[in-house]
Amino acid sequence: MQFIDLAEIEVVAGNGGDGMVAFRREKYVPAGGPAGGNGGWGGSVIFVASDRLQTLLDFRYARIFKAEDGKKGGPNNCTGAKGSDRLIEVPCGTLITDVETGEVVGDLTTNGETICVAQGGKGGLGNKHFLSNRNRAPEHALPGLEGEVKNLRLELKLIAEVGIIGLPNAGKSTLISSLSSAKPKVADYPFTTLVPNLGVVRKPTGDGTVFADIPGLISGASEGIGLGHEFLRHIERTRVLLHLIDATTEDPIADYQTIQQELEAYGHGLPERPQIIAFNKIDALDPKTLELLTTELQELTSVPIFHVSAVTRSGLDTLMQEVWSILDAEELLIMN
Template sequence: MQFIDQARIAVRAGRGGDGIVAFRREKYVPAGGPSGGDGGRGGDVLLVADANLQTLLDFKYRRLFAADDGRRGGPNRSTGASADTLTIRVPCGTEVRDRRTGILLGDLTAPGEELLVAAGGRGGLGNAHYLSNRNRAPEKFTEGKEGEEWLLQMELKLLAEVGIIGLPNAGKSTLIAVLSAARPKIADYPFTTLVPNLGVVRRPSGDGTVFADIPGLIAGAARGAGLGHEFLRHIERTRLLLHLVDAGAEDVAGDLKVVETELSAYGHGLVERPRLVVLTKRELCEEGRLESLVAQLEEHTGQKPLVISAATNRGLDALLAAVWQQLGIV
């Protein structure tokens, strides 16, 4: 399944049905009065958050969503049928904006949450509404109102409590594969991960916490370089960042600064987000060099980094313990 996290669509609510001009034609009622009914209301367009959806793929090939029109009124004061609401299901975490102005219309985060994006037109009035002492046989009616029409920009931002970030080949996919049931593509070359991966990691209480593996950032990502700029939005909602640094890198402190610079340039408070620095691939280093790398990172961040090896499962218990402590999970 393709991972699509942005979509542009048009929504059009239904037009209200017209009222009609009609008069009673009944036996033994020689002067039947007006009996034209009102038109029905046009259908609304409603977005609903669905926990079973993970992507905006459904909107790649269909761009216009139009609700049905209301039915015209009938004789004998019969009101035309109102059209059904058109319900469009979107993934949880979808932001909806007006494409023309950029104004945020809604943010659907909880399953079942609803957002009315286009209201149906009101039905017109039949001539029965215009009966008066001065006009006993009105021939006036009104047409139904047009439904609202909007151009929408939708962006999916993954709902994960923990975001895993770092340069390409820092070990992000390997870590999420070891900690959860996620099975991302893993290889020994950069940019193996082309889309974010979600994995559920079991808490001590037995329920799960969602971790998100964000494709590798590079210098200039916030300005559009590499792949990371496409997915930085997905860590906006996270409560905690795991910043992975490859122990086999020539300059671990420099690698750390590259990602920090991109977080700062992107904004949205990411650089101030609680963060755990994690030195990965400890199996590649001798103890002496490992101590030197830890000292370099500690000097830069002011916190002692966690040291792990996802390949050999070393240090993972300590990592998870630190994560639960940061999240306030016992």
């Protein structure tokens, strides 16, 4: 499945039905008078968040979405039928923006959440509405109003509580596969992960927590270099960032600084997000070197530093205790 997280579409609400000119002529109704009904409302375009979808792929092939027009008013004061609404399913986490104004139309984060993005046109009035003492037989009605037309930008931002970040080959995919049932592609070359991977990790209480393995960032990612610019948006909704560092590289401290600089450059609240740092691949490093790296990195940050091996699962229990602790503290802060 292709992962598409940006799309631009046009939505067209239905036009209102025209009002009708008609007169009541019945055998036992001597003063029938005007009896033209109103036109029906045009259908609206409504977005619905669905947890069955994970991508905006459908919008690559279909760009225009139109609701049904309202029906014309009928005789005997009958109102025309309302046009059917156009329901469009999008993944949870879809941000909807008006292309022309830049205004955020909606942000659908919960399964089943809906928002009307284009209102159908009102039906025109039939000639019965123009009856007056001066005009006992009006012969005109109003046309229906046009429905709204909008160009919208859809932007998918994955909803995950923990975002795993780091340079390519830091071991993020291996970590998420060790913690959850997710099976991302794992290999020893850069940019193995080309799309974000989601995995559900169980808390000790049994509740599920969503982790997102974000494709490797590199220097300049916030400016569009590499893959990072395409996927930095996916960690905007996370509550905790788990920064994984490959302890076996030539300069792990420089690797840490590279990622921190990209978070600062991108902004959107990421530099202030609670962060956990973990040296990975400690099974391939001697303890003395690891201790020196930890001491050097601790001079740059007050954040606790953990030692793990995603392959052997060494240190993962201690790391996860810290993750749960921060998430619980965040929940208490929100509640208060």
